[in-house]
Amino acid sequence: MLVTGLEILKKARAEGYGVGAFNVNNMEFLQAVLEAAEEARSPVMVALSEGAMKYGGRALTLLAVELAKEARVPVAVHLDHGSSYESVLKALRAGFTSVMIDKSHEDFATNVRETRRVVEAAHAVGVTVEAELGRLAGIEEHVAVDEKDALLTNPEEAKRFMEETGADYLAVAIGTSHGAYKGKGRPFIDHPRLERIAALVPAPLVLHGASAVPPELVERFRAAGGEIGEATGIHPEDIKKAIALGIAKINTDTDLRLAFTALIRETLNKAPKEFDPRKYLGPAREAVKEVVKSRMELFGSVGKA
Numbered sequence: 001m002l003v004t005g006l007e008i009l010k011k012a013r014a015e016g017y018g019v020g021a022f023n024v025n026n027m028e029f030l031q032a033v034l035e036a037a038e039e040a041r042s043p044v045m046v047a048l049s050e051g052a053m054k055y056g057g058r059a060l061t062l063l064a065v066e067l068a069k070e071a072r073v074p075v076a077v078h079l080d081h082g083s084s085y086e087s088v089l090k091a092l093r094a095g096f097t098s099v100m101i102d103k104s105h106e107d108f109a110t111n112v113r114e115t116r117r118v119v120e121a122a123h124a125v126g127v128t129v130e131a132e133l134g135r136l137a138g139i140e141e142h143v144a145v146d147e148k149d150a151l152l153t154n155p156e157e158a159k160r161f162m163e164e165t166g167a168d169y170l171a172v173a174i175g176t177s178h179g180a181y182k183g184k185g186r187p188f189i190d191h192p193r194l195e196r197i198a199a200l201v202p203a204p205l206v207l208h209g210a211s212a213v214p215p216e217l218v219e220r221f222r223a224a225g226g227e228i229g230e231a232t233g234i235h236p237e238d239i240k241k242a243i244a245l246g247i248a249k250i251n252t253d254t255d256l257r258l259a260f261t262a263l264i265r266e267t268l269n270k271a272p273k274e275f276d277p278r279k280y281l282g283p284a285r286e287a288v289k290e291v292v293k294s295r296m297e298l299f300g301s302v303g304k305a
């Protein structure tokens with residue numbers, strides 16, 4: 001069933017598990033995410049970035065909202081990294097039940113003002129809002145404290161931010177970053193900082209840049225002809241610890257893309273004569289579904305629907 005993001009995330013934070021927000025760009029990703037959620041009896045958030053909305057258009061937004069309504073588990077359809085009020089309005093018009101307005105690159109006052117404006121519009125139509133405070137940036141552990149404070153989410157500011165904006169959940173910067181290169185070796189995650197934020201902010205917390213970028217998947221991508229450098233992701237133990245400290249929504253995009261692409265390369269390498277798209281999109285869809293299921297296991301959301 002189609003529900004708001006807050007409905008899913010409030011329960012997750014209260015019960016100490018995480019819910020995946022999986023980015024989709026096409027039909028196969030959407031099917032993989034929803035099938036995984038139903039088979040795992042897990043709530044799930046289907047996330048579309050502005051780029052996904054542009055790429056898929058109504059073929060994707062209509063499909064996401066309608067399939068979410070028909071799903072046998074709670075599903076929220078979420079705008080990821082909304083960059084403007086107008087972009088949020090488009091998602092609201094498309095029937096999304098969760099929207100992110102990301103003004104984390106602006107100064108505090110501007111972020112508050114722009115976020116509050118989106119909160120008013122979204123709440124008026126029963127949709128819940130994710131906002132962001134702090135800069136997503138992989139940082140080395142030894143980095144000076146003042147530099148960490150300049151980048152990562154300040155706990156006291158976070159409290160004030162949530163009170164002044166009325167946002168429903170908060171994306172925090174604690175050392176993660178988007179993409180396949182999150183830092184040398186095991187990226188530094190500032191759990192003590194997260195603990196202080198969670199003590200001051202009762203709302204569900206969101207972790208961006210949370211993909212694991214597992215070595216076996218990176219190897220599989222390379223072996224199939226993919227080119228990728230020294231890729232590293234977030235260690236599973238650091239994800240579990242973050243969930244125990246208050247993270248309720250965990251964004252996963254890179255892992256899905258790596259799996260999908262590796263399988264397409266593998267299939268095409270094995271069958272150069274093949275030109276039925278179902279023959280290479282199908283196995284790629286299955287690979288994404290397996291990644292989604294393994295993430296749900298790690299997050300503890302299996303059986304929580």
Ligand SMILES: O=C(COP(=O)(O)O)N(O)CCCCO
Pocket residue numbers: 023049051080081177178179180207208209210211212251252253254255
């Ligand atoms: O936080 C994330 C995903 O993080 P990751 O790259 O670790 O999967 N996202 O918000 C997805 C970004 C999509 C923009 O193109």
Ligand code: NA
Pocket residue numbers: 021047079080081100130251
């Ligand atoms: Na988001």
Ligand SMILES: [Zn+2]
Pocket residue numbers: 081178208209251
């Ligand atoms: Zn993100």
